[in-house]
Amino acid sequence: MSYRCIHLLESQYLKRAKLLAGEKKLYNAIRWSHVAELSKNPGDVIPCLRSGDCLIILGEILKENPEETLLFLMHKAIGLNLSAVIIYQSDYLPHVPINAINAAKEGELPLIYLDSEQPAITDLVSEISYRIVNNDDRRIKGQHILFDIMTNDIRDKNAFIASARFHKFELSLPHQAIVISLSITKHQTDMSEWVKRSSQVVDFIESICKKTLNRYFEKALMASLLDSFLILIPKNQFDLPINKIANMILNELQEYKDKSSFNIGIGNIYEDLNDFHQSIDEAKQVANVAYKLGISNRVIEVKDMLIPLFIVSQINNPLLNELIELNIKPLLEIDRTEKTNLFETLSVYLECDKNISIAAEKLFIHRNTMSSRLQKIEQIINKNFLDINDCFELQLLTIFYKLAFSDRQSI
Numbered sequence: 046m047s048y049r050c051i052h053l054l055e056s057q058y059l060k061r062a063k064l065l066a067g068e069k070k071l072y073n074a075i076r077w078s079h080v081a082e083l084s085k086n087p088g089d090v091i092p093c094l095r096s097g098d099c100l101i102i103l104g105e106i107l108k109e110n111p112e113e114t115l116l117f118l119m120h121k122a123i124g125l126n127l128s129a130v131i132i133y134q135s136d137y138l139p140h141v142p143i144n145a146i147n148a149a150k151e152g153e154l155p156l157i158y159l160d161s162e163q164p165a166i167t168d169l170v171s172e173i174s175y176r177i178v179n180n181d182d183r184r185i186k187g188q189h190i191l192f193d194i195m196t197n198d199i200r201d202k203n204a205f206i207a208s209a210r211f212h213k214f215e216l217s218l219p220h221q222a223i224v225i226s227l228s229i230t231k232h233q234t235d236m237s238e239w240v241k242r243s244s245q246v247v248d249f250i251e252s253i254c255k256k257t258l259n260r261y262f263e264k265a266l267m268a269s270l271l272d273s274f275l276i277l278i279p280k281n282q283f284d285l286p287i288n289k290i291a292n293m294i295l296n297e298l299q300e301y302k303d304k305s306s307f308n309i310g311i312g313n314i315y316e317d318l319n320d321f322h323q324s325i326d327e328a329k330q331v332a333n334v335a336y337k338l339g340i341s342n343r344v345i346e347v348k349d350m351l352i353p354l355f356i357v358s359q360i361n362n363p364l365l366n367e368l369i370e371l372n373i374k375p376l377l378e379i380d381r382t383e384k385t386n387l388f389e390t391l392s393v394y395l396e397c398d399k400n401i402s403i404a405a406e407k408l409f410i411h412r413n414t415m416s417s418r419l420q421k422i423e424q425i426i427n428k429n430f431l432d433i434n435d436c437f438e439l440q441l442l443t444i445f446y447k448l449a450f451s452d453r454q455s456i
Contacts, residue, residue, distance in 0.1 A: 047074035047188065047269075048176040050129045050155045053099070056172055058164035059157065062131075065146050067155030072247060072270060073128040075099045076189050078173040080166060081106040087114050096126040096192040099173065103166060104135025112142045119145050123152030126196045131169075134160040186212045188268040191277055195268075197322045206318065215264050218279040220321050221287055222312040224328035225250055225274040225294070227305055228336060246305050250274045253297045261285055273329065277321060280314070287311055291344040299342060306341035308332040313347055330354065337447050353448060356441070360449045365442075372426045372439060373446050379425065387425070390418045392447075395440040399430060 051071040053059055064071075076097030082105050084090045094100065100122055107114045115138065122130050130149070132141060141158055149156035190209050192198075199205050206216045227246055247269045254276060258265050266277040278287060291309045298307045310332030312324030331350045335343060338353065347354070359365055376387040390408065394415070397404040405415035419430060428435040 048173070049074050050099075050157075052176065053129070053173065054157070058169050058172055059131075059159070061159075061162045063158045063160065065141060065156040065158050066149035067129070067153055070128075070153050070155050070270070073097070073155065074188055074268070075128045075173060075177060076192070077177065078170050080170065081118065087117060090118065091121050091125075094121070094125050094127060095189075096196045096198050097128050097189055098125075099129045099131065100127055101131045101133075101166065101169065102138075103133045104137040107135075107137045111137050112144070115142065115145050116148060119148045119152075119154070119156075123148070123154050125198065126192060127154065129155040129157060131157045131159065133163055133166075134158070187214060187266045190214060190216075191266040191268040191275060194266075194277065194318070194321045195275065195325050197319070199319065202318055213264060214266060215279055216318050216321075219314050219316045220277050220279050220324065221314040222321070222324035222328040223276040223278065223287065223291055223294075224310045224312075224325065224332050225254070225276075225298070226308045226310065226329070226332035226336065227273065228307070228341060246301065247274060249301055250298065250307075254294060257290065257294050257297060261290065273332070275325060277325065287314075288344055288346060295342065295344055308335045308341060309344045310335070311344065311346045330357075334448060338444065339447075353444060356445050357448050359445070365445055368438070368442055369446055369450075372428070372442055375425050376422065385418075387418060387422055388443075388446075390415070391422050391439065392443045394419060394430075395436065395443060399436065 049071065050067075050073050053075065054062060054064065054071070074097060076095065076099075078099045078101055079090075079093055081087075081090050081100060081102045084093065084106070087106055090100075090106065100118070102115070102118065106118075115132075119130065132138065134140070140160075141156070146156065148154075190205075190212075193205070209216045227250070251267065251269050251274060254267060254274060258267075258276070258278075261281055262278060264279050266275075268275045278290070288311060291311055295307060295309055310328035310330070312327035312331075315321055315324050327347050331345045331347055331354070334350055334353050334357065335341070335345050373388065376391065379385055380387055386408075390404075393407050394401070394404045397407065401415050401419070402412055405412045408415065422428070423430060426439075428439060430436060
């Protein structure tokens with residue numbers, strides 16, 4: 046099992062540490078630790094860091110402009126996809142500024158603060174190094190390669206391919222991404238329990254993926270995050286369709302005895318290493334777009350989501366936003382003030398191809414109630430459900446609203 050941020054917080058050295066941000070990413074695997082003060086100035090710290098590293102700040106690196114320098118390092122840590130940042134209280138930084146905490150929260154970066162019982166830096170670094178080194182080297186190396194690809198952190202393509210080949214990963218072949226996104230009910234009152242439960246589900250996903258993929262692949266790259274599981278698969282000699290593999294994984298996942306649902310997104314296949322991150326981005330996007338549209342327990346490819354993906358690209362289009370104000374917001378306002386359900390009624394009716402009986406059954410209401418609601422909707426927004434153009438416009442707007450404004454997320 047990888048050495049993760051959550052294990053770091055459980056160690057004897059950080060039992061009194063305060064977690065200021067990044068609860069969702071406590072499952073991040075730690076690649077290596079780096080002490081900022083080993084560099085002469087803040088700008089020299091950045092070239093030493095790679096995705097998955099844990100940055101430790103003792104304080105002296107901040108001596109010139111503490112708050113400004115810390116914020117600079119925080120933004121760089123987020124951009125590089127570091128696993129965590131640990132800050133020691135010091136004379137240069139007696140407390141962590143709120144803007145640094147907010148940046149970590151926004152970037153979902155675990156921010157750990159040591160203001161009492163600070164361990165010797167040599168002890169902390171030794172603890173992290175020992176735990177990492179004693180893990181499965183090839184598996185951890187595969188995660189690090191995948192994180193570098195995901196953040197497009199490839200400085201020398203040929204050297205990167207050669208290094209991966211040493212660990213039996215062949216990146217000269219075309220690759221395609223699978224992202225398994227999970228949905229778990231979040232209990233606001235107990236974040237630690239929610240994180241623990243999420244970690245258990247991700248561990249289950251990993252075991253299923255390894256069991257399934259080992260039948261066909263030895264060179265697939267896999268990495269787990271708290272809310273998703275990433276797989277980058279090389280072109281296989283069996284010419285087995287990737288959606289068939291994904292459906293095999295999904296069938297196994299649905300045996301999980303918990304109130305969790307899964308979506309599996311599949312990105313396009315790319316020939317060049319420098320483009321592999323696009324397949325990961327595409328797979329993540331289609332899986333999460335599906336959740337926003339109320340779809341779960343499905344395998345979704347990019348070609349299945351072309352219209353929703355196009356709509357996502359138009360989120361800042363002023364004309365679409367004006368149409369939302371005219372046709373969707375009035376229904377939402379009535380739903381809010383009168384405790385009705387007009388927007389969902391409209392959305393389900395259009396999803397059911399305007400079949401009143403099927404839509405009513407899906408909403409668990411009588412057919413007559415459904416008809417009454419639809420008449421009310423027509424009056425409020427001045428539309429006619431017999432007009433094909435009105436229906437097309439409303440279907441487009443309901444999808445656009447769910448994608449642009451709905452708070453439904455994968456986790």
